[in-house]
Amino acid sequence: MNVFRQECKMNFRTTLLWIFVLCSLGAVFMAFFPIIQGDLKTYLKLLDNFPPAMKALMGIVTESFSTPLGYYSFAFTFVILSGAIQAMNLGVGIVSKETRDKTADFLMTKPISRTGILHAKLSASVVLLGCTGLVYTVFMGFMIRAYSAADFDLKKYLLECLAFFILQIIFFAIGLLVSVFARKIKAVLPVSLGIVFFFYAISAFAVTSASDKLRFLTPFQYFKPEYIINNGSYEIAYLVTGLCIIIVCVLASYMWFSRKDVHSV
Amino acid sequence: MQNTIEIHNLTKFYGKSRGITDVSFDVGEGEIFGFIGPNGAGKSTTIRTLLALIYPTSGSASIFGLDCIKNAPEIAKRVGYLPSEVFYYDGMKVKDLLNYSASFYKKDCKKKIQDLAGRLDLDMNRKIEDLSFGNKKKVGIVQGLLHSPDLIILDEPTLGLDPLMQQSFFELMQEENNRGATVLMSSHILNEVQRVCSRVAIIKDGKIIKLEKISTLQETSYKRFKIETYDKMSDDTFRIDGVSDLKIDGKTCSFIYKGDINLIVARIASLKIVNLWADEPDLEEIFLHYYSKEV
Amino acid sequence: MNIYMRELKAHTKSILIWCAGMIFLVAAGMGKYSAGASAGDNSMNELIGKMPQSLQNLFGVGTFDLTIALEFFAILFMYILFLAAIHAVMLGSGIISKEERDRTAEFLLVKPVSRQKILTAKLLASVTILLVFFLVTYAVSYAILSYYSKGAAFEDGLMKLMASFGAIQLLFLSIGAFFAGIFKNPKRSGAAGTAVMMIMYIVAVIVDVVEKLDFLKYITFFQYYDAKDILKGGYSIIYPVISVVIIALLIYGAYHFYQKRDMKI
Numbered sequence: 011m012n013v014f015r016q017e018c019k020m021n022f023r024t025t026l027l028w029i030f031v032l033c034s035l036g037a038v039f040m041a042f043f044p045i046i047q048g049d050l051k052t053y054l055k056l057l058d059n060f061p062p063a064m065k066a067l068m069g070i071v072t073e074s075f076s077t078p079l080g081y082y083s084f085a086f087t088f089v090i091l092s093g094a095i096q097a098m099n100l101g102v103g104i105v106s107k108e109t110r111d112k113t114a115d116f117l118m119t120k121p122i123s124r125t126g127i128l129h130a131k132l133s134a135s136v137v138l139l140g141c142t143g144l145v146y147t148v149f150m151g152f153m154i155r156a157y158s159a160a161d162f163d164l165k166k167y168l169l170e171c172l173a174f175f176i177l178q179i180i181f182f183a184i185g186l187l188v189s190v191f192a193r194k195i196k197a198v199l200p201v202s203l204g205i206v207f208f209f210y211a212i213s214a215f216a217v218t219s220a221s222d223k224l225r226f227l228t229p230f231q232y233f234k235p236e237y238i239i240n241n242g243s244y245e246i247a248y249l250v251t252g253l254c255i256i257i258v259c260v261l262a263s264y265m266w267f268s269r270k271d272v273h274s275v
Numbered sequence: 276m277q278n279t280i281e282i283h284n285l286t287k288f289y290g291k292s293r294g295i296t297d298v299s300f301d302v303g304e305g306e307i308f309g310f311i312g313p314n315g316a317g318k319s320t321t322i323r324t325l326l327a328l329i330y331p332t333s334g335s336a337s338i339f340g341l342d343c344i345k346n347a348p349e350i351a352k353r354v355g356y357l358p359s360e361v362f363y364y365d366g367m368k369v370k371d372l373l374n375y376s377a378s379f380y381k382k383d384c385k386k387k388i389q390d391l392a393g394r395l396d397l398d399m400n401r402k403i404e405d406l407s408f409g410n411k412k413k414v415g416i417v418q419g420l421l422h423s424p425d426l427i428i429l430d431e432p433t434l435g436l437d438p439l440m441q442q443s444f445f446e447l448m449q450e451e452n453n454r455g456a457t458v459l460m461s462s463h464i465l466n467e468v469q470r471v472c473s474r475v476a477i478i479k480d481g482k483i484i485k486l487e488k489i490s491t492l493q494e495t496s497y498k499r500f501k502i503e504t505y506d507k508m509s510d511d512t513f514r515i516d517g518v519s520d521l522k523i524d525g526k527t528c529s530f531i532y533k534g535d536i537n538l539i540v541a542r543i544a545s546l547k548i549v550n551l552w553a554d555e556p557d558l559e560e561i562f563l564h565y566y567s568k569e570v
Numbered sequence: 571m572n573i574y575m576r577e578l579k580a581h582t583k584s585i586l587i588w589c590a591g592m593i594f595l596v597a598a599g600m601g602k603y604s605a606g607a608s609a610g611d612n613s614m615n616e617l618i619g620k621m622p623q624s625l626q627n628l629f630g631v632g633t634f635d636l637t638i639a640l641e642f643f644a645i646l647f648m649y650i651l652f653l654a655a656i657h658a659v660m661l662g663s664g665i666i667s668k669e670e671r672d673r674t675a676e677f678l679l680v681k682p683v684s685r686q687k688i689l690t691a692k693l694l695a696s697v698t699i700l701l702v703f704f705l706v707t708y709a710v711s712y713a714i715l716s717y718y719s720k721g722a723a724f725e726d727g728l729m730k731l732m733a734s735f736g737a738i739q740l741l742f743l744s745i746g747a748f749f750a751g752i753f754k755n756p757k758r759s760g761a762a763g764t765a766v767m768m769i770m771y772i773v774a775v776i777v778d779v780v781e782k783l784d785f786l787k788y789i790t791f792f793q794y795y796d797a798k799d800i801l802k803g804g805y806s807i808i809y810p811v812i813s814v815v816i817i818a819l820l821i822y823g824a825y826h827f828y829q830k831r832d833m834k835i
Contacts, residue, residue, distance in 0.1 A: 012378035020364065038772065112362035116418070119326045120379040121351035196672065199760050200660055204587065207653075211594055271329040274319050274358075 013117075013127060017104065017134035025138045028096040029145050032089055036150045039085030043078060043157055078157040079167055082150070083235030086170060089146075090177055090230065091210060097139060097178035098202035101185020104131045105267065106195040114272045124268045132186075132260070139178045147171040166242055173233035173244065180229045180252050181206070183259035190263045190270070226251055277304045277340075279426055279457040280325065285334035287320050294320040295481045297334070302459055302474075307452055309472035309489075310461040317481045318461040319359075322430055325459075326356060338426060352380060355424035359431035361415040363403045369414055370399040373421060380422040391417040394443055409435040416444065420451065427451060429460040433467055445471055465559040498536070501529040501552040502543060515542060573678075573688060577665060577695035585699055588657050589706040595653060596707070599646035600639070600714045639718035640727045643711065644797040647731055650707065651738050651792060652771060658700060658739045659763040662746020665692045666824070667756035670834045685829050693747065693821070700739045708732050727801050734795030737813050741791045742767060744820035751824035754834040788812075 105128070108114040117127065147168070155162045185202060195201055209228045216224035216231050225231040225248065232248040280302035287294035295317035302308045312318050323329045325336055327347035336343040338350045363372050373392075377384040392399055395413045403414060412435045419427065427448070433441045448471065452458055462468050468475060469489060477485040485492075497519075504526050513521055517534030526549075532539050543551065666689065669675040678688065711732070715724045745766055749759040774792035777784060787793040794809040 012375065016375055035772070111364060112360075113364055115328070115356070115358045116363065116376075118328055119351060119354070119356040120376070121348045122379060123348040126348065196668075197664065197756075197760065199764065200584075200664075203656065203660075204591075207591065211591070211598060269330065272323070273329070274323065 011130055011133075013122065013130035014134050017131050018137060021100065021104070021134065021138055024099075025096075025142060028092075029142050032092055032096075032142065032146050033149045035089050035092055036085055036146065037153060039088065040078070040082070040150075040153050040157070043081050047157075078154045079163060080239055082154055082167075083170070083239060086174075086235050090174060091206070093142075093174060093178050094181045094206045094209070094230070095202060096142065097181040098185040098206050099198055100135050100138065101182040101187075102189045102195065102202045102205075103185075103198040104135055104189075105186065105263075106189040106192065106198070109194055109272075110196065115274070118272055125264060128264055128267055135182055136179070139182065140175065143171060143175040143178065146174070163242075166239055169238050169242065169244070170233075170235060173238065176249075176252060177229055177233060180232070180255055183256045183263075184229075186263050187259040190266045229255070278302065279304050279306075280308075280336070280338050280459060282321070282325075282336045283334055285321065285324060285336055286332050287324060287329065288332045293317075293481045295324075295478070298478070298481075298483055299334075300476050300483060300486050302457060304457055305452065305455060306474060307448070307458040307472045308460065309468035309475035310459060310478065311463055311465065311468055311475060312478035313463065316478045318463075318478060319430060320481075321478070322428060322459075322461055325428065326351075326354070353425040355419035355422065355427045357415050357419040357427070357429045357432055359434055361411045363411075363414070365404070367403050368399070369397060369401055369403055369406075372403060372414060373399070373417060376418045377421055382422060384421040384423075387421050387423060388417060391420060391447075394447065395440065409437060409440065412436060413440070416447070420447070423451075423454070423456075425456055427456050427458045429458065429462075431462055431464075432460060433462075433464065441467070497531040497533045499529070499531050499552075499554040500539070500543075501527070501554075502546070503527050503549040503551075505547040505549055508546070512546070513542065515539065571691050571694075573683070573691035574695050574698075577692055578698060581661075581665075581695070581699055585702055588703060592650070592653060592703065592707050593710045595650060596646070596710050596714055599649065600643065600718060638722060639715055639720075640722070640724040641801070643715060643724075643728075644731065644801055647797050650711075651735065651795070654703070654707070654735055654739050655742045655767050655771070655792075656764070657703060658742035659746040659767045660760060661696050661699060662743040662748075663750040663756075663759040663763045664746070665696055666747055666750035666828065667753070667759050670754070671756035673835065675833045676835055679833060686825060689747075689751075689825055689828055693743075696743055696747075697740075700736075700743060704732070704736055704739065707735060730800045731797060734797075734800060737795060737810065738791060740817055741794075741813055744817045744824070747824040748820040748827075751826070751828040752831070754831060756834070791816075 108117055118124070122130075150171075151167060154167065184205065188201070188205065189195055192201075209230055212224065212228040213230035216228055229252060232252045233244060237243075237245055278301045282301070283299050285298040286296050298317070298321055310318055310321070320329070324331050325338065325343050327344050330344060339353065341350055343350065367375075369392075373388050377388065391397075395416060397410065397413045397417060403411060406414070416432070419429075429448075433444055436444060445467075448458060448460075460468065460472065472489060474486070474488050475492070476483050507525050508523055508528055510523060512523070513528065513530055515532075515534075515538060517539070518530045518532050521530040522528060669678055679685065708728075711728060712725075715728060742763075746759070746763040749762045749766075750756075753759040753762065770790040770792055773786055773790040777786050777790065777793055791813075794813060799805045
């Protein structure tokens with residue numbers, strides 16, 4: 011499909027850049043693992059006494075902190091922030107660019123339905139984010155494994171990586187919905203950064219509150235590395251919430267985009 | 276003969292402001308149809324509705340017998356659209372855009388692209404963003420015609436083209452029309468409409484105020500006279516029914532006449548004339564006349 | 571000046587949103603203070619004291635007494651500075667490149683006003699906006715700290731921290747303006763400014779953790795205003811001096827390149 015191919019081509023360089031950023035970030039964090047490992051016993055005793063709130067905010071899972079994978083959960087928190095920005099940028103930008111760059115008159119008078127256009131853009135985005143996730147997974151997988159082959163639980167690692175992908179799709183969907191509803195988005199970066207930090211801030215709140223209710227309001231809290239490490243699975247309630255958000259946002263975007271007037275520039 | 280475009284009581288309101296109200300007209304197959312009106316009259320609104328870029332508040336329109344909104348992608352296969360302003364994706368070269376455009380139509384457009392680009396003197400390897408306005412327009416023209424559409428919709432097509440290019444453009448249109456394409460052209464440059472179109476619809480304030488063949492418009496219209504005499508004329512000389520806008524200035528006078536031409540010729544013959552001018556008013560005058568006198 | 575007023579008006583909505591965000595951040599952040607480490611409960615400090623220095627630095631908790639509101643605030647300050655930096659860099663690059671982004675360059679730049687004057691007006695408007703942001707941050711921090719400090723002195727420390735806030739704002743504004751002056755493409759200047767800021771932030775974190783890399787301090791603005799040094803003494807006057815020089819150079823560069831380059835129309 012030509013629109014699909016064109017969208018992939020147009021966003022390729024940015025995606026490559028993000029892959030580089032995410033891998034570097036992950037690598038930098040893992041580079042500190044040897045330092046931690048050197049003083050392992052001390053760290054472990056400390057972490058046991060850490061307030062749970064602090065640990066949760068940093069993504070630290072005490073029991074497994076000594077393992078590369080457990081330590082990785084800590085890095086994960088920061089990597090997912092970057093991943094969220096990438097996904098949100100894509101979501102907010104990919105449809106609104108036709109209005110922003112005024113190419114709507116060109117694309118939308120071609121023999122392709124509005125739904126067809128959205129199919130192509132969505133598929134391209136999923137493919138690009140998927141590739142990002144794939145490269146990152148493989149890269150980090152090797153890095154973590156290099157530190158300790160024995161302790162490496164592949165299943166749990168893959169679950170974390172899948173969580174990363176799902177989270178990106180959730181952010182993408184939210185961004186998409188925002189862009190379809192907004193009249194005109196002049197600059198993508200401020201909007202996407204704003205939304206991501208908004209959810210990140212709620213996440214900070216959610217971590218300190220006693221009840222779990224706030225966790226539903228922010229995708230950052232849907233896949234706690236702690237839970238995945240300890241249980242080898244996802245918390246169903248949040249997984250379902252995440253998938254529901256994706257479905258609702260995508261469906262609403264389709265409906266709204268099909269009915270929207272495209273005004274002359 | 277089949278109608279390519281049929282529009283029935285098409286109405287579009289933008290919130291409370293009117294876009295168009297009860298617009299109805301048909302465009303027959305093979306016609307070159309002009310669509311004129313002052314700024315803000317509703318030309319773009321009508322066209323954008325035909326192309327399903329915006330959705331009507333009420334009424335309907337069909338192209339090739341298919342509903343414009345419901346069957347938009349189907350219709351789009353055989354329609355070429357040239358918008359008045361042309362914007363393309365960042366960093367794209369002319370050939371990239373044309374190839375991308377061609378990829379939407381299930382036919383091989385390479386030859387036609389070469390043809391058109393050559394005729395319009397378009398450099399395929401340049402980045403679109405680096406082109407001048409007129410050259411960007413040329414990209415738009417090629418992009419709209421490369422798939423040999425059966426219906427060509429033009430929105431202010433010659434805006435920005437130099438006179439030679441305008442000539443080439445009209446030749447192109449004629450060729451496409453000869454090939455069988457129907458053309459709907461919106462403009463407010465009246466002499467281009469007059470030159471090329473067979474029928475015209477005049478829209479003002481969202482409503483169609485005149486729908487006529489160009490020839491009829493000119494026939495049933497006024498004739499402009501200017502006369503220079505040897506002797507001074509009196510105010511009564513041309514006080515005849517059908518004369519209007521009479522301006523007498525000593526030995527020269529001008530007026531507009533509608534009526535039996537023999538009467539006015541007789542009156543002129545009764546004078547000693549130095550010089551005489553009789554003009555078909557051009558569409559501009561006719562139009563401006565409708566514009567000022569109307570509803 | 572008309573351009574100055576126009577810019578202020580155009581940014582009203584944006585400044586409201588950013589201030590709201592900052593208030594939220596400070597309030598939420600200090601909320602964790604009450605949750606985690608209020609006065610009298612010294613267990614937190616004990617465990618942090620036992621942490622290896624590198625870990626302390628990573629979490630930004632080294633050398634601070636977390637039971638003191640001001641010192642907890644100093645840790646939160648890391649994130650506050652981050653927000654200020656994002657705001658400043660995007661403001662700086664955006665306010666200049668928006669003429670080209672919104673295609674109003676052909677309107678403004680042919681008016682009887684020199685490019686220099688235009689730039690000056692925009693920079694002044696930016697500084698005004700930064701000032702508003704500064705005052706709001708100061709006010710809300712003051713209010714919250716006085717609530718939590720329960721009599722302990724904090725005004726002096728807060729004032730010094732806020733001074734560094736202002737410096738970071740100006741530094742990153744200059745970076746944004748500089749890139750907008752150099753690059754024709756508005757998207758590129760925003761991306762470049764954000765990238766520089768993110769890299770500086772990550773380097774700042776790394777420098778904190780890995781003692782050997784201390785020399786990297788000089789390439790990241792965040793390390794010029796380290797909360798630890800500011801509050802605990804040992805702050806060197808050389809940093810503000812370097813800052814002034816950098817700001818002057820960047821602003822000069824912005825003027826120079828903006829004057830010389832073609833406008834993207």
